Amino acid sequence: MQPRPFPALPETTARVARTAFRKGSLYLTIGDEIGHIFDDEDFEDLYAVEGAPALSPAQLVLVLIFQALENLSDREAAEAVRARMDWKYALHLDLEDTGFDYSVLSEFRNRLVQEQGAQRVLDRVLERMRGLGLLKERGRQRTDSTQVLSVARTLSRLELVMETMRLALEELAVEAPGWLRQVAQPHWVERYSMVWRGNRMPKSKAKRAELASSVGEDGVYLLQAIADEVAPERIVHLPAVEQLQRVWEQQYEEGSVGWQWRPAGTLPPAAELIATPHDLEARYAKRKGKNWTGYRLHFSETCDPAYPRLITHVELTPALQPDVAAVDTIHQGLKQRGCLPGQHLVDGGYMVGHTLADSKGKYGVDLFGPAPKNTTWQAKQKGGITTELFQIDWERKQVTCPQGQVSSQWSESHTRHGQPTIHVKFPAATCRACLCRTRCTRSKDGRALQFAPSFPALKEARKRQQAEDFWEQYAPRAGIEGTISEAARKHGARKSRYVGLQKTWLQEILLASAINLERAARWLMGDRPALTRRSRFATVMAAV
Structure with a gap:
């Protein structure tokens, strides 16, 4: 392939489209205000050096994004390139351009998957958003997940x-x-x-x-x-x-x-168990009363009031992988493209001790959300002596209880999930003589503690959750559920079109890029996110 510069907008296309869309158009705004996003050089490694001239990959990837924006089939997308002047305007095509065969889109998607080119699509879109001043450095972001059904049906x-x-x-x-x-x-x-x-x-x-x-x-x-x-x-x-x-x-x-x-x-572990012969990477999963065969999708987006809500990361995982396992991968991806937030709003599924500690220590990110509850009997009993009340001396590897007694044993190991953990024991004789024994331990051998090296981060998160303004600060996280709903209902995000995790991930990358282009264009057109709708009755009664 010989890379070519992105073509200039043909004069006839510009004149006719601007005449037809006197009040403006989403695609005209994408073409005018957002403008140049991709170059052929971005996808040069997808093609052989020699051979017949290829269609411009910079234009093809825009077609794939527009296809995701309108949830079109390949045939419908190829027809839109031929028939719609607003698409021709954004693609810088002549009005007489006859387009291409719909099979070209499938071939180009295969190239993106085979050469690991999917992520660069979203990366280039985010680079352009940054160039337009629509991305805030170290702002606030939010993440949530949803299920993605395999293209194959669930089988018994x-x-x-x-x-x-x-x-x-x-x-x-x-x-x-x-x-x-x-x-x-x-x-x-x-x-x-x-x-x-x-x-x-x-x-x-x-x-x-x-x-x-x-x-x-x-x-x-x-x-x-x-x-x-x-x-x-x-x-x-x-x-x-x-x-x-x-x-x-x-x-x-x-x-x-x-x-x-x-x-x-x-049976083998569920993560290894083939669920359908039509998609060997899809897995059967159950969660919150729902069951499906497929994958799990994580969306991360910005949520700063003075900026548009833009999707910054798309993570597709096996259906059985818990949300907490995706946190480090998400932060690593955000770091690579310079999009790390200062504060990251998530639900409880992402909040455990090691994700809290790693987010702050490795990435400088404040992972903000409801911390896991202390479920021990001491936490449920009034006046119970919980682990939070003990003082930990990490250098001496000693723990002091609220009564001033010092631990006698400190050992380190790993959980069955590979996470480091610490075991601490107090002398049995000391605990038997303690007046607080009934609120501290039921063991004859004295109080035993088990905690992770990340326990201080978990302790701090639980303390922060008791603050009066915690839920007010946490409230913006709910907005990501609206984005997921939009992606599912408008763009088909919860149903894979293709077989395999990588192809499905490309589908979601294109979908996220499409949502970003639409939101950026709407923002540049002066259309701001509306507040939650309130009925006239509720408005009247609020004044009473």
Whole structure:
């Protein structure tokens, strides 16, 4: 590819569009006020040095952003490039430009995914926002998460194994049809020629278990036939065959009466368990009464009153990864593009001791939100002596209780999640003689404490939460829920269009870039975020 400068706006396009949109337009504002965002050089590494001239990647990425802005299909987006003068204006295309085939968009997305080019799209948009003075240095930001459904539907365990077997047979029918005719069992045609859905499944539990066992034996028979030395060598490494092997290892075990379901307690960890053969990275998850197969999406956005609300980071994780595990990655990404906030508003799911300490120590960010509650019995009992009341001497590795007694043991280890933790014990004889024993410990061996090195940060967060103005300072965090709702309802953020985590992440990056361009354009047009709507009745009664 030979990079070309971003084209100048054709005179005819400018004249006709400005005549047609006398009161202004979102896309005209993007073209005029926001202006130059991308260069071909930004995506030069996506293409071969030699070959046929490529369509301008700087224009193609704008098309992908506009597509996300209006939640269009590839065909609809390609048609909009041909038919809409406001798009032609923002893209600097001549009115007579005939556009391109819709398949170009899919090919360009694949290039962005394969060459890790997704993040640079949002980075360039944020650079332009900074150049326009729309990003505040070390301001306030807020983050929240939501679920993203895989493009594949959620399957039961029985549907999973039957669909996995069906896909393996479909691929073998293409790659080795003659061999498959020789090994296929007569009943396979009826059982695996169509997709099985819930309404076709046996109704009784016993019959479903019988079918599951029979499907398990079918899969084992097929895998053994594939492993036989007379089978074509190439079929062993077919994706659908390798997938069949993995699913069978996860779902079945050989019993005394054939292949049976693994009991729930012997299944692999949920993070490793394949949920659908159509998207091997999607995982089944449950949270707050909702269950889905897919991923988890984190949006971070600015929330300073004198600036537009701009999305600064998009993080897509496996569905089962807790929110707290994303905090460091989010801050690292914000640091790389110079967008770290001074204060970061989050809900309780992101607030634990080590995220509080690391945010402040590594990034200079004040992680602000409701701290985890102390759930010990001492915290629930009136006058209970909680860990917060003990004085910790980190240098001497000693702890002093409220009665002035000093600990006798200090040991360090790690939790099952790999986080460092400290264990402290007080002499049993000292605790037995203490008048405060009933409010401090129920153990015969004396008071024992367990806390993390980050405990001081957690203690400070709990103390801050008791301040009168805490919830007033925390209130702006709720605005991120509105952004997520807008992204989901208007742009389809909660439903993946593509297979795989990386392609879905690109979808969300483009969507975030689109929201940023729209919000920046509206801001430059004088349109400011409105306050929460209040009914006339509520307004009248407030004056009483």
